[in-house]
Amino acid sequence: MVEQVSPLEPVWKPGSHGRILGGAGVTLTETRPGSIVQLAAWPGHEKAMMEAIRSATGLSLADGGGAGVAEATKAAFGFAPGKFLLADQAEGAGAALAGAVGIDIGVVTDLSHGRTAIRISGPKAEWVLAKFFAIDFSIPAFPVGSGLSTAHHDVFAQVQRTGADQFDLYVFRSFARSFWTALCHASEEVGYEVR
Amino acid sequence: MAEYSAFALLKNALSGNKDWKPAWRKPAPKPSYDVIIIGGGGHGLSTAYYLAKEHGITNVAVLEKGYLGSGNVGRNTTIVRSNYLLPDSIRFYEHSMKLWENLSHDLNYNVMFSQRGVLNLAHTPGQADDYIRRGNAMRLAGGDAEWLNTAEVGRFVPGLDVSGSARFPVVGGLLQPRAGTARHDAVAWGYARGADRRGVDMIENCEVIGFLREGDRIVGVQTNRGEIRAKKVGVAVAGSTGRVMKLAGIEHLPIESHVLQAFVSESLKPFVDSVVTFGAGHLYMSQSDKGGLVFGGGLDEYNTYAQRGNLPLVEEVMSEICAMFPALSRVRLLRSWGGVMDMSMDGSPIITKGPLPGMYLNSGWCYGGFKATPASGWAFAWTIAKDEPHAINAAYTLDRFSRGILIDEKGQGATPRLH
Amino acid sequence: MIINCPYCGPRDLVEFTYQGDGNRTRPQPASQDYPAWNAYIYDRLNPAGDHNEIWQHSGGCRSHLAVVRNTLTHEIKSVEFVRDHGHRKSDGHRKTGAAS
């Protein structure tokens, strides 16, 4: 399969940048999942959708808004009523899910090309994200695994906490380069490493 | 009352300024008048002034809930222009512009109308064509408008980012040279003094709490200072139209009330001479004679009667002003305030007889109200005096919506927050 | 201003889009009741006080919310999903409906 070209390529500068004082405050990476899939259940069929996700991917989602689960190579979370986002390093998850989700439960939309996945991690990850989003990123308010939809001005973003100090951001591909650049600027004062 | 002049200033200075008289009387309300105007803002006061001056109707009371000019006439960004696209708008605002040009003399009160020009920046060729279409419409209707290319814009407004590297490069600007700014409070005070000198009663701290009716007909008002009867009652309370009309039993109107914030920076030595508007967002800015930059942007975009704005809009406006003038980032915001706007369904005003017999309605100014002050009062006075609209406000009816004869300058349809 | 989205929790004003007066009733699509259409599109209640309005959480879950908010104090009394709110109005035009 022909590999996807990243929208970040020209601005992708691996290495350390900004004010590094004994280690980078954050690390920025593009996780480039093979599959990014949106699932939308009809009202009343949310449970069935979660079951379908489990059967197709093995990821079992807890109930409740924003509930999610993150594993090494795949993750999923709810981001709107009856709607879920699934990311898998492997390609083809969309097809698998399309098989598992009947039209009576809901619909599957493949966004593997349409969203760019950016990971920010490190001791200052919360601090840097707080510059962009009016979201309380503290662990009690936003536990590991959970996800949400928010926006930084014109850039719509879905965010999942995939670790105590690690967040995966999904932004529209066309905005990814601008957003990445802004993320780098915001990280300068704490020092950042691009990997 | 004494004429104002340089001589009067000198004479009074010699007597230690002890002999100045009040700019307007503070009479108690009479039991009845020929005409009552509800609302002692710019439009209400100018209506009273022109009723007296143009139609000889002087047995008039202006009822103001608070102090004169406490509404939007004292809460705007003082811009006066007539750079409109649609024929109905051009006709009306051009008439207003002509009144502005002689207003200080007419009122014997310096309203400091300064024709320093209003420049609308365009940032794409498509937007340029749009603006030029508007400018051409103005010229063909006898108004004034010029097109400045990028270089000319740069010379006309130093400090403006006219570089090609700007996020939204300036491709040109539509200039209305006769447009400019005026001292907003002075407009209210000048009209009040002018009306007072012609015998009109300006009654402050007089809140209308109900309407007097005979059957359908409005025959006066109930106020916190008692009943006042009148042959005709004009309502000019933009910002509170919904509240006042409710007292007359009218619940629904093609109007939403929204708050518009305005801002002033600390006082600076002259930085910008004309009014400049940013086309890649929503921002207009000028500099007052006291040196403060006066500017504003869009609405907060939700219904409100509270004169308080919210933070996101403040941030939006400051982002745009810094994009337009990068040198202003170190200038500081000194004051902000909010005014409540009558946002109509097509972005244009309503000046009409009715909707009830004996009643006349002047409303829906969105944020075009200040520059309209003279013509609004002039046309409303005409409509009240003659019981029919003048040509300049004939289109500003209430039924134009149901008839689909819309005056939609922005092409946004029935979404008031976007006008 | 902060709106407590039933799905996302409390979020800043900046994430929401005002969608106007929630008191209006859209006539059935096939309706020829002109005044009703006119009222739906152009008439506003615009109260000074509690107001039923519709907001979209456009910068979040994109749900439409039925909000009761005071237009004098901006105090928000209640927030719920429009679709749970019975905001369906009198529009009987369902997929089974014969209106079309």
Next chain:
Amino acid sequence: MSSSRATAGGLIDRSKTVRFIFDGKPYAGLEGDTLASALLANGVSLMGRSFKYHRPRGVVTAGIDEPNALVTVLKGEVREANIPAPLLEIYDGLTAVSQNRFPSLGFDVGAVNQLGGKVISAGFYYKTFMGPVVGPLKGTRFWMFCEKFIRRAAGLGRVDYAPDPARYERMNAFADVLIVGSGPAGLAAAKAAADRGARVILADLDARFGGTAKWSDETIDGMSGADWADMMVRELSGRDTIRLLNRTTIWGYYDDNTIAALERVTDHKAVAGKGERRHRHWVIRPKKVVIATGAFERPLVFPGNDRPGVMLAAAAERYANEYGVLPGSNVALFTNNDGAYRSALALKKAGAEIAAIVDVRATISEAARALAAEAGGELLLGHAVTSTSGGKQVSGVSVQPFDLASRSVSGSSRSITADCVLMSGGWSPAIHLASQAGAKAIWNDELQAFLPPESRGRWVGAGAFTGTFSTTAAIAEGEAAGLAATGGEDTRSEPRLVVDGALDPRPAPVFEIKASGKAFVDYQLDVTADDVRLAHREGFVSVEHLKRYTTLGMGTDQGRTSNVPGLAIMAEAQGAPIPEVGTTRFRPPFAPVSLGSLAAERYADLKPERLTPMHDWHVEKGAIMYSAGLWYRPMIYGQPGETVEQAYVREAKAVREAVGMVDVSTLGKIMVQGPDAAEFLDRVYTNMFSTLAVNKARYGLMLRDDGVMMDDGTTWRLSETDFLMTTTTANAGKVMQHLEYFLDVVWPDMKVHLTSVTDEWAGTAVGGPKSRDVLAACVTGTAVDNATLPFMGIVKGEIAGVPVMICRLSFSGELAYEVYCGAGHGQHVWDAIRAAGKPFGIVPYGLEALGTLRIEKGHVTGAEIDGRTTARDLQLDGMLSKKKPFIGSAMMDREGLTDDNRIKLVGVISLDNRPLNGGAHIVEQLEPKEPNTSIGHITAVCYSPALGKYIGLALVKGGKKRHGQRAFTADPLRDRFGPVEIVSHHMFDPEGNRMHG
């Protein structure tokens, strides 16, 4: 000079010298100094000139309430104006200049204005400058002539046009409690809240926490106030639930406890750290706010009260105790309250002589008397200062017996020598934030001050802010507030008034001493007591009229020192109590805030850029990029020496004659999925979609509910339940919200989901007679012949190993296809199509050529769909289904929307072979050129290679009825006038044979 550095004391670091420049002269200060304290230490008392009369002014305060000592800081090219010297921390190399003077601070020609004093009294502008009614200066001309000079004279600091190299940022924060102010009350509140495990943010606008504790003589728990504050801060700073923000001004209290704050991150540094932003704009959303903002001391209004060397008593105390600076060596105090006696003693202790203490009260508390005795100097009770002497530096005062009852002076006057005069007119609590939060301040007669309104439960007050002036009580109140804020309930209802056992916080109700000479109320804007009385005389009596007429309180100090005295003088003139004159409602910001901080990360980068997958290729190929909303699109791919017109004509020709390709990735794309998708589309489009077969596309029209055109585009049926809708680039977001609204609000029972997939697909349109050959050469897995891929048909296949979806549709009027693939493969497929197209002479084309092709065909876009036009106006009547209702169908027939005389779509052809202009109007006769009646306007123009003419689309009254008629284009703004022929908008291949071929 009289002021100097005390031999000991202060929180400055006497071992660290800091060198700075003021008005070109080098000075040395100490670390911890502000510009004001350092200048005073150097014997400099003249720091500014007033706004109107250009009077010499010295520093009056030691903080944010400073009206006089405003300076401009120079950083290379960049100037920052109007900074209060008492807030400006000095650093090595700081360069500051004074303002509003010419040629120099010492000698300012603007001072002639003082001569005109009485003529340029309040409101004089309104009474003159109207000029002649007739003649060359009639209308507004005379005023505008005078105004030029007025504008030059007005204004404080100067800013230049040099862009600011600094950057700014925004920060969001959440907390259980935000504590505003770190004085004794604030620190106590923070400690109490923190001890309960709450998430706490403590903010103070000063560099150092502690508020009054830093400089008052009081000891707390047996230690100096400063030590106590440091101890409290140490205890707090350990914990990760606590955030301490110094140099941070809380300036905005917005709805639902949305709090705005400005942190000055690097202003005090000679060199900023890498990546450090100059200012940080905090948006804090605490559950509760503890307001402990203290109070501002008020000046007394008396003749000569603005002479350099006259300052507030507490300010002098602060200079002495916090900065180890003596504002004078021989000090006179003028007060109406006990508190100031402590200030006198502080100066005495610091080494100054107290010449006299002048008190308007005949009797004072024992505690005050004791302080006076300790301070030494003559105690003149029942006396008032009636004037000051000296030039640019006070040298003495005249005093006269004062009668409190009649508030008048009488008897013999005597003079007292002093090089520094302290004044105290009582205290005004800093209630600004509480007022912003939304309620009316409450006048308190005992304290002669406005106290905060009752809290609606969102905030709790503590300390001097509530009128509690005793430190002991303030600390107790702070603890209570900290508990209340974390406990959830507000323990206090009434603002508590603690009368200190020792000193009496109640001032005598005296604000002004009436005697001859200018007595200033508002120092910065030169508003005198007489101006206030003049306003009263002319009927400007309400507080708002007073402010607007005299400009009282409109300065950068926002009237902190002048508000209450001004009200008091107006109240006396009216013979009414102060609250009846009115109370000012405070609005954001509490203190001036930099525009850059509010632009934050958007400064220098207003909006993000939206880029298609092929963006870099376009740029690399030298395309002129055109910003369309947030997108960038190629306008032309110019070749060396080509004009724009030559370029697009070449590109358009290539499409008509061979084949061209264009990036259409920016088109809005929305997946419409679900069992009810087809019917949903029937409702939102004016035409039918339920009848559309799978793997077929159809052009659709969308109206707004009011019957006006909204958008158009093609929608592709990919399966029974999946549709891919395309919208115009400009309207993508609007259409999405429109559809979501109807699904969520109007038809919630419909089973349809919408997803924006604009970014999922890269789109390449391939058009021209050779387009089929090009696809045949690169598409695998499907045929593309007419049978397999008929007009409006859709096939799936591969190009260069990448899955693609191809729809045969045409915007250009040629045989054409749109090839969609995953965005990440966009460039790959684009390259493959180009390679396959080479033998056929494929040419990439931009928006200009795209426009040309569509204009020739009469297709409409944004320029015609302008939010006012109807489908009928655009000659699309045929698209309006009569079989079903759709959004807009009910309202589109209103008389105003169906009037024959509306402007309708036509084509126009230039008859003088000169280019037409978009935005030009159409008129029936050319003479007179203007004014003239417009019958419409031109929306889009091009040179048509196919027709060999300059053509355009236009909206003209009557539309079709004018086909074949001659008219004129009128473009006064670009001076382009000329004959045109009005024709059908279908100017090229009206039968559409080419695209069906």
